[in-house]
Amino acid sequence: MEFKYSIIIPSYNADKYLDRSISSVINQTYKNFEVIIIDDGSTDNSYQKMKEYASKYDYIKLISQDNYGLGHARNVGITEAKGEYILFLDCDDWIEKEALERIDKSLNCDCDLLIFDVNLITSKGEKKGYLKGIEFYRESTSTRELIVNAIPAAWNKVYKRKMIIESNVKFPEGLYYEDLAFSKQIFLYTFNVFYLKEPLYNYVSNANSMIHTKQMDNCFNMIEIIEIIITKYREMNFYNEYTSELEFVMIMHLLIYSTLRVNSINPFSNRQYLFLKYMKINYPEFRFNKYIKQFDNEYRKIFEFIIKKQYLHLWLYRRLGNKEGN
Incomplete structure (x- = not known):
């Protein structure tokens, strides 16, 4: 059949x-x-x-x-x-x-x-x-x-x-x-x-499913995932055409969501900074990405906390607003 x-x-x-x-x-x-x-x-x-x-x-x-x-x-x-x-x-x-x-x-x-x-x-x-x-x-x-x-x-x-x-x-x-x-x-x-x-x-939303983790080390898999994506676009000669879009993917998933995950596990961890460091080294102009204008007020606030490395403020803000990373 x-x-x-x-x-x-x-x-x-x-x-x-x-x-x-x-x-x-x-x-x-x-x-x-x-x-x-x-x-x-x-x-x-x-x-x-x-x-x-x-x-x-x-x-x-x-x-x-x-x-x-x-x-x-x-x-x-x-x-x-x-x-x-x-x-x-x-x-x-x-x-x-x-x-x-x-x-x-x-x-x-x-x-x-x-x-x-x-x-x-x-x-x-x-x-x-x-x-x-x-x-x-x-x-x-x-x-x-x-x-x-x-x-x-x-x-x-x-x-x-x-x-x-x-x-x-x-x-x-x-x-x-x-x-x-x-x-x-x-x-x-x-x-x-x-x-x-x-x-x-x-x-x-089930914390025990195959796709959820609260282990900090797993949060850093995102860097490898981003590298896989970038490599594909470079291999197919599409990287230059979609640079702004790929940069925004990194802002959302590497910088924001990954920082939020680590922050939820330990708001005092120095490892939170590694995502911001990666962006500063590889995409130093990321703060001017044209798609950031899509952010609502809550994401703008979260973005500001991360950029300023105010991780305890971020943790307290999330306890009030409960904005979860995807």
Whole structure:
């Protein structure tokens, strides 16, 4: 059977969430899809639960591997996928019942990438907000706009499988923040993009999931991720064309979000300064980046604290405003 969609679900110790996640796929109103579940060395009861689903539904394929991490699991899923289009679903999240039906009605035969919106869910299952797939959307899905304004998650997008295979873009393995590297690279290969302004994905903020960390050392993976992105743009001779956009990516994800993560762990850590130091050395004019004007008042304040190295002030401000890094 030829499948139109391949839904890739990496899973690690997700026994508490798997039923909700997999059921949201099984119960889709649109039925032409396969599910590829990659068990990433789980030590709880989740693998047994996955086996039961795979034995019951012939369109579910289960792959078991040692604990290599999220990036490796997704790359395995891409290799095994047979559908025309690929979606990623994290094991503690779920998709809306009509997600595939809405996606299928919006896709055209030339579409390389479809982006949709996201519901933000608390660990208690309560809806706490809404995330646009493309922030500051200006009726444009140009590469420039995607680099700057498309959220870098893998799971709110539908990718043409042929495009991924031919681009040879892969998720970095053994690093956190692999979504950022994958998305910013794949945007170079997406020539026909559609933005579906509907929340089809439910993202759960769960501190125990595969993609969250409170270990300070992991926060510094972001420097390696940024280097991967920059290397790709240089190799393809696009670096000069998108210098301002890439600089803004670094401002957001390296300077702001990474500093916020370290600051939340230890506001007295001298290591917070390393992100600012990196920017000063490699992009000394970053403070004048044209996209900074998009900042709301809260981000402007956070930016100022970081630039002035007022890390304790930043920590106190966050306790009041609770602005979380992504």
